[in-house]
Amino acid sequence: AQSVTQPDIHITVSEGASLELRCNYSYGATPYLFWYVQSPGQGLQLLLKYFSGDTLVQGIKGFEAEFKRSQSSFNLRKPSVHWSDAAEYFCAVGASGGYQKVTFGTGTKLQVIP
């Protein structure tokens, strides 16, 4: 069974600073990896996804993530954080069995201070 670990429950960064949110997955085959963002009381918005190919993936809102198979990681990065990025971020892994079985991490809450 697949699993996802987001080791940081809460992160605080200053506006304009760089950001890296960690995600480690466990899955025996090639994983399908996603990052979503959720604002309070809202649904999840897809930031980016990795299925195959280039291991550095560009997403919306200036986010990128790098798939590192050797480290079983899919960390999310942004070079300069904006106050509007304050939200909760979820990493997720999907199975390769052809079914929509997606497992989410517990989320990282990002606080941005001016």
Add this chain to the structure above:
Amino acid sequence: KAGVTQTPRYLIKTRGQQVTLSCSPISGHRSVSWYQQTPGQGLQFLFEYFSETQRNKGNFPGRFSGRQFSNSRSEMNVSTLELGDSALYLCASSLGVQRGGTDTQYFGPGTRLTVL
């Protein structure tokens, strides 16, 4: 293209009652998945429907059930509500036909259920 819509957005029920939540997927999407989100348990997968058939199921009691109609719209039903069922229920739609893999899921805004 219109996004995923969920109705109602908010619900207040009492213990023992039952509730039905509705989800309309993105046009052309045939897979609908349901998730329960709570502060303590996070996002937990309930079930997935594809072409009117339940294809995947999470570890929830039989009080939680769902169905999908021929137009891909889906409903989720919870019977005999318990206080612990208070949560944000999220619906996600996808094409559902990725060969050997997982399609991208697009989420609705959720239904906030409060059980008193």
